[in-house]
Amino acid sequence: MDTEPHTERQDATRFVPLFTYLRLFKNIPSADVDVIQQELSYRSLAEGDYLLKEGSIATNLFFICDGVVRIVTQNEQGRELTHYFLKENQLVTILDSFNRGVPARESIRAACPTQVIVLPKRSLLLLYDRFPYLKELIDKLTQQTLLYKIQIRNAYLGEDAMTRYQQFLIRQPEIALRVSLQSIASYLGITQQSLSRIRRNSF
Template identity: 45%
Template sequence: MSNQLISFLQLYKSLPEADQELISAEFESKTFPEGSYLFEGMKVCSELFFICDGILRILVQQKEGKEQTRYLLSEDQFCTLLNSFNHEAPAPEQIQALCNVQVLVISKKNLISLYQRLPYLKVLIDEIIQRSLMEKNQIRNAYLEMEPPLRYEEFINDQPDIALRVPLNDVASYLGVSPQLINRLRKQVDEQASDQGIEF
């Protein structure tokens, strides 16, 4: 799986072979079953994840006991709780596997050590994470400005790789709509796809 990370990083910058080996050696491969938590919240998040296969969600428990899905992340994305990771502050958010997930993991301590040996890597990874976070925020804010039915339509157009792999309740939580509405809209999408001979 480390090859997947190297291939991803090389989309942004060519990496010498020696550096590739150094990076690969510092990331540990882990598998998490569906529903398990990579980070349970209310403590400092001290790990950075790279998703090789599967979908993660970042969620927060609201006062009334409901869960709010903040972000959905899929393959070839980094995942951490940035404020907690950078400033060593306890985070209320949690990170959960929405299906069986394979990730590469590095601790903050080991990442800092890696950055000391490869200073350019910090600039590269920071830029990738910041760009991804900005895009995620822009997309989610755009959804919330739309009427509920249009949110789901845009969601499946923007993120089809995630839309049909995520449980209905989590999609509803992410889009800020009721599960009943998502269920109805999904049925409409399935019917339209069936009429056009498309299989999901």
């Protein structure tokens, strides 16, 4: 099961960013919002906190209100590898685990202080029955996020370390300013010492 630090329900205004985002793609009546938000919770995380640990089953979908999360695995040497960063106004879960109910092969961790809205799977399934348009919308947005992750990651393939870092600054500057050098090095597939050297010599 997902770990749940600092979960809060009481302040409905905290859910506004989610509905503001969803309404960019679909008009959601206020009466529907009133029902949907009853199933949501709000979670605050410190840097390094887990939203989901590898080996657990993803039972929640998360909407990032503020901050950055990273999708990580560990290699055979126990070194953490960062595969993706995701930021505000993006949905995140480990999709295969969430959809099929199997243990996740990746973890989700906060890369800096982060606030998310929690959409439990069990609640979503009930809401999908009541509001069929919601499933279509959520599915579309999760697929959109998946494509975004793949496109960004593919942009770095085949490049040397210096070029990967320069492309990272160009493509994801808002992430570069907010996460640790260790996380960036992990994402770029280099050591933190190599990244420090590249930063001194870059541009």
